[in-house]
Amino acid sequence: MDAETLIVSRPLHLLEASGASGQRQGRVVELKMGFRFNGTDQELLTSIAEHRLLSVSQLAILHQRNADGLRRRLRLLREHGLVAFAGRGFGGGQGRPENLVSLTESSVDWLKAKGVIPAKVSCDRATAEKINCLEHELLVNDFRVQLAQMQRVVLAIKTSFFSPKSPLLPRVSRDKPLVRERIRADRGPDACIEFVPDGVFGMTHEEVRKTLLFFLEVDMGTEPLTRRRGSAENVRQKILNYQDYFQSGRYKRYEKILTCQLRGFRLLILADHPTHLATLCRLVREMPPSDFIWLTDRERMMSAGIGAPIWARGGKDTEPFESILGSKMPEPCPTPDDLT
Numbered sequence: 001m002d003a004e005t006l007i008v009s010r011p012l013h014l015l016e017a018s019g020a021s022g023q024r025q026g027r028v029v030e031l032k033m034g035f036r037f038n039g040t041d042q043e044l045l046t047s048i049a050e051h052r053l054l055s056v057s058q059l060a061i062l063h064q065r066n067a068d069g070l071r072r073r074l075r076l077l078r079e080h081g082l083v084a085f086a087g088r089g090f091g092g093g094q095g096r097p098e099n100l101v102s103l104t105e106s107s108v109d110w111l112k113a114k115g116v117i118p119a120k121v122s123c124d125r126a127t128a129e130k131i132n133c134l135e136h137e138l139l140v141n142d143f144r145v146q147l148a149q150m151q152r153v154v155l156a157i158k159t160s161f162f163s164p165k166s167p168l169l170p171r172v173s174r175d176k177p178l179v180r181e182r183i184r185a186d187r188g189p190d191a192c193i194e195f196v197p198d199g200v201f202g203m204t205h206e207e208v209r210k211t212l213l214f215f216l217e218v219d220m221g222t223e224p225l226t227r228r229r230g231s232a233e234n235v236r237q238k239i240l241n242y243q244d245y246f247q248s249g250r251y252k253r254y255e256k257i258l259t260c261q262l263r264g265f266r267l268l269i270l271a272d273h274p275t276h277l278a279t280l281c282r283l284v285r286e287m288p289p290s291d292f293i294w295l296t297d298r299e300r301m302m303s304a305g306i307g308a309p310i311w312a313r314g315g316k317d318t319e320p321f322e323s324i325l326g327s328k329m330p331e332p333c334p335t336p337d338d339l340t
Contacts, residue, residue, distance in 0.1 A: 035080050040065075044073070045107050046116050048083065050166055051141045053128040055088070056099050058138075058145045074101055082107040086128075088138075100138075102128035117167050126167040135272070139218050139298060140198050143270055146306040147201065154307060154325065160258060161201040178257075183244045195241050202258040203324075211260035213251060214324070215242065215267045221276045225283055235280065239287050242267050246292060264292060266324065268311070271297040277317070284315030294324060 040063070047062055048054055056074065060067040077083045086100045103111075108126045111117045117126055124130045131137050140163075147159055162169060164177035172178055179200045185191040199216040217238065226236045245251060251265050269284075271277040277297040284290045291314040300310040300321075309323045 038073075041073075041077065041082075042111075042114060042116070044077075045082065045103065045111055046168075048101055048103050049108070049111060049117060049126040050163070050168055051144065052126065052165060053100055053102050053131060053134070053137050054141055055138065056101060058141055059101060061145050062148055071099070074099075077107075082110070084128075088134075100128075100134075121167045125165070133220065133222075136218055136220050139220070139270065139272060140216070142298065142302065143216060143218070143306070144199070146301055150305060150307045153305075156205055156207050157203060157325070158206055159201050159203050161199055162257075163199050164196045181241075181245060181250070183241060183248055183250060193241060193244075195238070200254070202254065202260070204258075204260070211258055211262070212324075213254055213258070213262050213265035215265060216270065217267065218270045218272075219276065219280060220272045225279070235283060236287070239284065239290070239293065242293070243287075243289065267293045268324070269293065269295045270301065271295065273297060274299055277312070281312050281315035281317040290314050294322070296321075 043063065044059065047059060051058075054062075056067060056071055059065070059074075060070050063070070074083055074085075078085055081104055084102050084104050086102070088098050088100050103126055105123050105127070108117060108123050111126070112119050112121070128137075144161060144163075147161065151157055151159055162179050164179045166177075169178050172180070177196060180194060180196050182192045182194050185193045197215045198218045201214050201216070202211050203214065204211040219235065223238075224234045227234045246264065252262055254265075255262050269280060271280055274297050277295060281295055284293050284295065293315065294311040294313050295315060295317075296310045296312065300308075304310050307323055307325045309321045311322050311324055312319075313322050
């Protein structure tokens, strides 16, 4: 029998991996009689865990699967308590509903037993139970899906994406996410400002061995542009944080993570709507230095792809939009000069 295939002829009981003391920990996972894990189930469940919530169409693109066949498999996994479905209409509730897929406690425990998720990770870090903004999470995942698509088209480009919410990534001190960033504040020698991007990724041109560092911020238009009374978060302060972070050079900690040398980074801001993009571009233009900030919106990204010339560099949306792959597009790969 294939190592990735498990045929259950009686109720299956799985325990999480042993802890440091050698004693078994965690809940028992029980699956129905006759259930078969096939060779792709673990890959599917791992992808859902990494993203926490995916539409069926997103999952089909990530795994290059036929959507109808994938839906049948997911329904079977749901029948056995391994995934949960939620409905979502296209276009903010308009049109044909689309299923959203998340893990259950049983599938989280199964992935822990397989060693995919560390045993100490809490269940809600791998499920959709505590997602605060559903549409924000899905737009972040739209970006990640498009990033995976770009890699299939531009074969010389490889990316490594780090999500602050991933249950698969190691945590740092005090159980903080790996991509939590810190800069020194003005109010005291020991004070600092902390912020957490929606994602960080390195993009490497394997032939010339050059790597670019990107930070991702998805903006749904829910945060005020400038500080208001009673509002802790605002877009202007977020941009100031990245400007200070750029000038401080603290981004160079990713040189060790990505095994490369870095001379800067680009901040990508993905807006939920074209009209909101225009507002953000105006703000970025008013806050130099901002040439390292590139902006686009969901509509442009989904219609043309991440690597297309859809980005307003420095918020200059009245000038030709550019590609994050470099000025040589639509050639399949950027030149070495474009990756500096």
